[in-house]
Amino acid sequence: xxxxxxxxxxxxxxSCKYDGTFSRVKNLQEGKEKVEAIVNDELTSENxxxxxxxxxxxxxxxxxxxxxxxxxxxxxxxxxxxxxNTLCNEILxxxxxxQTIMGKCxxxxxxxxxxxxxxxxxLLAVSKEIxxxxxLSKVIEEEKCKEKLTNLGVINE
Amino acid sequence: xxxxxxxxxxxxxxxxxxxxxxxxLDQVAQKVKETNYSVLENAQRVYQAKETINFSKRNLLPRLxxxxxxxxxxxxxxxxxxxxDLAPFLVPNNWFRVSESKLFYLAQKEQYRALxxxxxxxxxxxYINTLRDIDFLSLLENQSRQLKELIxxxxxxxxxxxxxxxxxxxxxxxxxxxxxxxxxxxxxVFEETKALTYLMGLPQETKLRLQSIQLPNxxxxxxxxxxxxxxxxxxxxxxINQYIYVKEALKYVKKEAYFSFLGSSTxxxxxxxxxxxxxxxxxxxxxxxxxxIRISKSEGQIIDINKQATTEVIKKSLYVLVNNFNSYIExxxxxxxxxxxxxxxxxxxKTQLILGMSLDPIEILESIQNLFDASISxxxxxxxxxxxxxKIKRSIFNEDYSKKEGKLETLLEGVN
Numbered sequence: 184x185x186x187x188x189x190x191x192x193x194x195x196x197x198s199c200k201y202d203g204t205f206s207r208v209k210n211l212q213e214g215k216e217k218v219e220a221i222v223n224d225e226l227t228s229e230n231x232x233x234x235x236x237x238x239x240x241x242x243x244x245x246x247x248x249x250x251x252x253x254x255x256x257x258x259x260x261x262x263x264x265x266x267x268n269t270l271c272n273e274i275l276x277x278x279x280x281x282q283t284i285m286g287k288c289x290x291x292x293x294x295x296x297x298x299x300x301x302x303x304x305x306l307l308a309v310s311k312e313i314x315x316x317x318x319l320s321k322v323i324e325e326e327k328c329k330e331k332l333t334n335l336g337v338i339n340e
Numbered sequence: 341x342x343x344x345x346x347x348x349x350x351x352x353x354x355x356x357x358x359x360x361x362x363x364x365l366d367q368v369a370q371k372v373k374e375t376n377y378s379v380l381e382n383a384q385r386v387y388q389a390k391e392t393i394n395f396s397k398r399n400l401l402p403r404l405x406x407x408x409x410x411x412x413x414x415x416x417x418x419x420x421x422x423x424x425d426l427a428p429f430l431v432p433n434n435w436f437r438v439s440e441s442k443l444f445y446l447a448q449k450e451q452y453r454a455l456x457x458x459x460x461x462x463x464x465x466x467y468i469n470t471l472r473d474i475d476f477l478s479l480l481e482n483q484s485r486q487l488k489e490l491i492x493x494x495x496x497x498x499x500x501x502x503x504x505x506x507x508x509x510x511x512x513x514x515x516x517x518x519x520x521x522x523x524x525x526x527x528x529v530f531e532e533t534k535a536l537t538y539l540m541g542l543p544q545e546t547k548l549r550l551q552s553i554q555l556p557n558x559x560x561x562x563x564x565x566x567x568x569x570x571x572x573x574x575x576x577x578x579x580i581n582q583y584i585y586v587k588e589a590l591k592y593v594k595k596e597a598y599f600s601f602l603g604s605s606t607x608x609x610x611x612x613x614x615x616x617x618x619x620x621x622x623x624x625x626x627x628x629x630x631x632x633i634r635i636s637k638s639e640g641q642i643i644d645i646n647k648q649a650t651t652e653v654i655k656k657s658l659y660v661l662v663n664n665f666n667s668y669i670e671x672x673x674x675x676x677x678x679x680x681x682x683x684x685x686x687x688x689x690k691t692q693l694i695l696g697m698s699l700d701p702i703e704i705l706e707s708i709q710n711l712f713d714a715s716i717s718x719x720x721x722x723x724x725x726x727x728x729x730x731k732i733k734r735s736i737f738n739e740d741y742s743k744k745e746g747k748l749e750t751l752l753e754g755v756n
Contacts, residue, residue, distance in 0.1 A: 225568070226568045226571075227567055227568070228567065228570060228571040231568075231571040231572070231575075232571065235575065242747060242748055242751065243747065245751060246747040246750065246751055249751065250750070290562075290564055290568065290569075291561050291562050291563075291564055291665075292561075292729070293564070293569070293732060293733070293736060293738055294572075294736075294738050295568055295569055295571070295572050295736060296572065297572070297575065298742070298744050298745065298748055299748060302744075302748060302752060305751075305752055306751065306752075309751050309752070
């Protein structure tokens with residue numbers, strides 16, 4: 184009985200640990216909304232910090248999943264339960280907003296934003312590699328998401 | 341025999357060609373990163389810091405100390421000393437040293453990054469300044485040619501008594517002055533090239549030839565603002581990140597003081613660990629603990645002060661750079677206008693001279709001097725813009741100075 188309890192608590196604890204990754208993915212929505220709110224504003228230090236936080240979170244989540252096989256297994260296992268159709272559209276910034284930001288990040292030949300902003304598309308390409316074909320199909324089932332990823336050049340039409 | 345001689349000459353020619361190393365501004369950064377002596381030395385320090393982590397980790401494993409074992413039959417009380425040998429992992433301070441060495445490694449990496457960025461900038465600025473001096477040299481040579489033409493004309497006129505002899509002497513003196521300027525500038529270019537050879541870690545025997553650069557169209561640049569640039573300058577500054585890591589390591593030094601009653605660690609803190617050498621930690625729990633903690637807190641305040649000072653230094657230099665950049669953009673029209681007027685004036689004087697009109701040679705000399713000054717000023721102006729752009733790039737870690745943060749670099753391996 185003790186052993187079972189111990190095993191159960193271990194499984195629960197590890198699930199909680201990996202659920203943290205999922206909640207960090209969901210939290211991206213908040214960051215995205217903040218970024219969308221400042222897309223047309225001037226790139227002050229505060230606004231640049233918002234950009235760094237959002238794109239930095241994307242980087243951290245992808246890094247976490249890509250470099251931990253246990254989390255990857257857990258993501259594949261729980262994918263259908265966790266990834267709702269709307270999620271991709273909710274957490275990812277669209278091409279138009281991204282290009283507006285990138286336009287502001289380039290000033291007189293200088294690049295003034297965080298590196299994560301510049302590497303957004305490359306990071307999305309890395310995240311695509313993590314997903315299996317069926318998972319990717321599920322992600323792009325949603326028309327808005329498919330359009331967004333196509334415009335961002337992550338997937339081909 | 342003829343073939344042999346021919347082959348010998350081809351071989352000799354190849355040796356001469358091999359000594360000439362043509363380098364472009366884009367190659368300077370790569371060369372400095374690969375072969376600059378200071379960068380290479382600092383890279384070794386980073387390597388040592390990384391190896392210190394391994395050492396600290398391995399120091400947690402049991403080790404054999406023959407002399408400690410030997411004294412055991414005579415002194416049973418010394419058994420407790422063997423804990424440090426047989427179970428060093430039971431001493432918490434050994435674990436703290438592992439964490440500290442990891443943070444010092446990261447701090448060392450930041451230090452390395454700052455150093456190579458500075459070395460790259462110094463080399464690139466030297467390259468740009470050398471090119472500027474080479475351009476000045478060609479402008480001086482041009483002035484010397486113009487003076488020679490003038491002297492020829494004045495010499496002819498002096499024969500007919502149209503020009504007093506002292507004017508001719510005056511012009512000859514001026515030409516000699518220009519020749520002396522040329523000699524000094526040639527020496528300066530030679531020195532700069534040798535300094536650049538050293539910065540790039542090349543043997544001094546190398547004959548370096550610099551490729552010219554495209555000077556910017558200053559008119560096409562737009563003004564920049566300090567407020568939008570400061571974020572990246574501070575966010576990327578390795579000089580500041582270094583303090584963050586050192587401050588983080590300080591937490592473990594405090595823990596060392598608290599856990600000293602379980603034994604002190606003999607493991608070195610590593611290459612940058614010397615910053616905490618002035619924090620006394622008792623070997624065991626004693627009345628000195630309070631002082632140790634207070635000293636470590638004070639050390640933390642010193643780190644904060646240094647971090648703040650560094651931030652302000654970065655802000656100060658960025659303010660100056662942004663101001664310079666904007667000032668160049670605002671005033672480029674003046675420079676262009678000055679050059680245009682000087683050039684027109686010289687052409688008018690030259691035409692009048694060709695037509696045989698009576699002109700004061702001093703006036704002619706003045707027009708040559710004006711054109712020369714305007715040319716030098718415009719060329720210098722454009723190079724100053726290039727210099728300022730380079731310094732801004734260093735401040736905000738753009739292009740050659742850019743380095744992706746660890747996680748980002750790992751993720752993008754093979755993607756870009």
